[in-house]
Amino acid sequence: MDLCKSLKIGDWNAAKEFLNHHPQTISAKITVRGQTALHVAAEAGHVHIVEELVKQMSEEILETKDIYGLTALTQATYYGNYRMAECMLGKNGNLISIPDSEGSIPVVLALIYGHLKLAHYLYLLTPPEILMPENGTMGATVVCEAIHNKALDIALELVRRCPQLVFAQDTIGVSPLLALACMPDYFLSGNRLVFWKRWIYSGIRIQSGGFINDIRLNIQKPAGNRSRSNGKEIIGSGIKHLYEMKLTHFLSNELLSRMKEQLSISNIQQMRTGRVRDAIVRATKEGIFEFVFEMVKADPVFVWSHDAGSRNIFSVAVQYRRAKIFSLIYGLNNKNAFAVYTDSFYSNTLLHMAGMSAASTSLNDIPGAALKMQRELQWFKEVESIVPLRVHGKLNNEGLTPRQLFTKNHEDMMSKGEKWMKDTASSCTVVGALIVTIMFAAVFTVPGGNDQNNGFPIFLNKKLFLVFIVSDALSLFSSSTSVLMFLGILTSRYAEEDFLESLPRKMIIGLSTLFFSIVAMMTAFSAALLLMLHEQSWIFKPVICLASIPISLFVLMQFPLLVAMAFSTYGPSIFDSKMKRWF
Template identity: 80%
Template sequence: MPDYFLGGNQLVFWKRWIYSGIHIQSAGPINEIRLNIQKPAGNLSNDKEIIGSGLSSLSQLVSNLRTLLGIKHLYEMKLAHFLSNELLRRMRDQLSISNIQQIRAGRVEDAILRATKEGIFEIVFEMVKVNPQLVWSHDARSRNIFSVAVEYRRANIFSLIHGLNIENGLAGFPDFANKNNLLHMAGMSAASTSLNQIPGAALKMQRELQWFKEVESIVPSKSHGFLNKEGLTPRQLFTKNHADMMSNGEKWMKDTASSCTVVGALIVTIMFAAAFTVPGGNDQNKGFPIFLNEKLLMVFIVSDALSLFSSSTSVLMFLGILTSRYAEEDFLKSLPTKMIIGLSTLFFSIAAMMTTFSAALFLMLREQSWIFIPVICLASVPVTLFVLMQFPLLVDMTI
């Protein structure tokens, strides 16, 4: 199910299951699914009022359920997908018997360029498969479909270039207006819609660098130093167009690192102090903890040490972010890697800190077994809240 037909949004798993269970027949009129309830045999005249009332209530219930679950909306999406595929099939059949004059008269090139801008891979792929000459379609500014795919960050359409093996030809034809080649297109600012799913300016900057590096790796080396109408190389154009994004990314990184550093430093202080104030106190004669032979004390000591070490690592990583030089290349690997390590160790330190607290409480209240479950539940609350707030960011950065 292409993202285009989902409106750019990912459906939750149960809506995907409903979507996959909706079947639309290709023959005959397309109608919505309705209940087919058979009337019972017997004295229909006596039961007519009861049956009518029951059917009306059941129909209302089904309608409300469909609205609540979004089935009607999913059906409309499935219908749009089906009709689009049917239209695409007919266009493909017509293209196979048309000559180049008919193709141009039918504005097929305009359609394929529009599909490229919108990221509709199926249309581009099917048209090019039927007529490979359409790969050289261009607009009034002499931008071919791969230049448009690079400019609008359509990775799935751009991937066709590897299979067609025409990188040199495509990169060697700059547009008429600004003399921008394929790599210049990668250096332009991305449309906001292509970066909406990426949280944080630093990750957007990383994605832009990854895109530029990918295009740079396949175009000929002579294209790297090609000058456009403004006298800029692709790399200079990238730096110029992404100056604001890099500045916003630096501010986002510093703000995030500063906030997390405060939390990490607080945990370091608490865990360091807790290591010398074990629950139950120490033996006045030998100096050893009174509960030295208790397993829960070992849990307390180990979790305290793990929390201290992981929070210290987290603080060091965030300090590395704060003292970074923030060059363009730093956004590619260095800064995201430090942020991933810092957030991961911070999550672990918070969980270990709650384990330390719970172990200490259990040692002191061993005779009160009823307190165990409430303490465990309460200790998990801050960990859960912190994970809900920051864990999605960690997942996005890791991906």
């Protein structure tokens, strides 16, 4: 107990004195968990004590396991202590190959717990032969865990060294192919970038030749220090983030390319073991276009991959609203075969899948319930346009046609969309009506007043007065238009088809004219104020700045919605119907 206490609190002098009087305790198990002094010091995180204990221990004692099958190295690996691992392995290199009670060697544990710097170090010391597929599941486990924890350089190097690992399974039956198919963030299709980030991303260059050829040298560096771009330091956290993102995408595509090479020379048994079809279906669910495209391009037979419910990849793409993957169907000559195919559970066709509610995650990037409903209708209409007419009235096991299924599953979304449109229109109507009132009154109370002799405005010949009158008129007419559009929204019948174009068009016109009326109103106010102040230049800039405040607030609050709605209604289709034959 005295020794254990000294080790836990980091008192090496007391522990050393105890060991001098009782040297046999250096190898004894001193806790109820069967831990040695080295276990206790490693668990407590006292590096200086671990270093002293390792000097006094033999290689055999370092291999001692506690009742849970953990060596002291395994204990240090749990906590990601690089110095401890380096110290122990310097004394006994065999520790690198000793698994815990669940069969995981240190490099696997380091990956599982996210200690990537330590994982890179342990991987370099791990004997390659124990990672080969003929010697068990450890190699596949290292690749899968490296993929899951973003240590893609380890996965790529190991797959390049032993390509057969692509089709091996880890301890829980997951293959590297399936592991990569679960990581949408590793591919460009899984990241939505605003235009300026896309511009920076496209300009970043990765030195592919040097990086891949010297990958063993690169993995010796801590994960955070591997970034390099044409010999220049990446400056700025935003650009650094984009560089790291592109580096991840690059490594993922390299790994995918290696897997594709193996796929082209594999046999049926290897494909089954590697769970290739499961991986393709999973990648479809996650929306990883690059993965699905490369796999089916390597062997077009994989286009018939299906899940447990016999849903092919196009049915799955419709179910999860993966437009880019679904667009692959336009490059097939036999797309009707997929269009009439039904699943084994509910006899749902491809059009029935479009009638189901989309997974919530696939609609997260769409603002407003009305736009979500519009996107769902766009999906249904697009699928409806490619399936044979006889599919339109086909009944599933619930006795519902695709259209009936769509109506049933979207009642709640349609109700929320109606409420959202009415609330938005009501709020904007108040603003528009207020502007109409102000601008109508302003034209009869012009700045400077009227000439009592002829009734003409005193500032009639001033240029700024012309600006005031034109701006006032434009604001009045545009705000009146916006009010009428919003009233049209409030009195709409709100049928399903209205959400496709009619309601969004009214909202687009209403918001556009309301925005224009606010700009014109602020212009009229500024012109009137400058006329009354006799065009004093010193007041001009403050007036302009103050007038821009309401305009800026409107832009921040409503303009993104306006752009999104206009793009969704009149922008390019989310489907690539002109896709050419791709195999």
